[in-house]
Amino acid sequence: MMSRTTIAIGRVRTTLALGCALTLAGCGGDPMRTFGLSRDAPDEFQVTTRAPLSMPPDFNLRPPTPGAPRPQEQSERRQAEAALAPQLELSGTASADSPGQDALVAAAGPAAPGDIRQRVDREASLDRPGESFTDRLMFWKPAPLPGTVVDPTREAQRLRENAALGRSVEAGDTPIIQRKSGGGFLGNIF
Numbered sequence: 463m464m465s466r467t468t469i470a471i472g473r474v475r476t477t478l479a480l481g482c483a484l485t486l487a488g489c490g491g492d493p494m495r496t497f498g499l500s501r502d503a504p505d506e507f508q509v510t511t512r513a514p515l516s517m518p519p520d521f522n523l524r525p526p527t528p529g530a531p532r533p534q535e536q537s538e539r540r541q542a543e544a545a546l547a548p549q550l551e552l553s554g555t556a557s558a559d560s561p562g563q564d565a566l567v568a569a570a571g572p573a574a575p576g577d578i579r580q581r582v583d584r585e586a587s588l589d590r591p592g593e594s595f596t597d598r599l600m601f602w603k604p605a606p607l608p609g610t611v612v613d614p615t616r617e618a619q620r621l622r623e624n625a626a627l628g629r630s631v632e633a634g635d636t637p638i639i640q641r642k643s644g645g646g647f648l649g650n651i652f
Contacts (some may be wrong), residue, residue, distance in 0.1 A: 611639040 516534065575581070616637035624633050
C-alpha cells in the first residue's frame, strides 16, 4: 500500500514534468534556433559596409550634426566607381572621364528625369484601380482581367498566310480568345 507522502511526491513530480513540458513547448517551433545552437547566414541585403573607426587627430571634436553624412564614408557613386575601376581607387586620384566613357554616356541617351519612378508608378496604377473593403464585399467575384488575349496559333497562321500572299502584317483580323462567362443561372452566381 502506498503512503500519502509517496502519492504527494508523485503528484509533485507529475506537476513539475507537465510544467517543464509546457515551458519547452512555449519556446517555439525550433528550439535549436531559440537557444542559439543553429547558424544562420546573414541576409545579404541587410549587410552594410561602414568605414572603420579611427582616432581623430586631436580631441577637440565638433559635435555631430544630426542627419549629416559621415565624413569618412564614401558616397555610393564613389563606391561604384571603385568597384568598376579599381585602378582609380588604388592610385587615389580620380582623373577626368576617358573618351570611351564619354562615348558610352553619350550613346546611352539623355539622362532620365528625376521623377521617373513616380511617373512609372502613376502609369502602372492606372491599370489597377484601388479596391476598397466595400468593393470586395459587394463584388466578391474576381474582376475580369483587362485587355484581350490573342490566340497564338491562329495569329501565327494568319501572319504566315499574309506573308505568303504578300499582304501587310496588319491585314486581316487578329484572332482573340474569348473569355467564357459563367454557364447558365448558377454559373453566373457562382
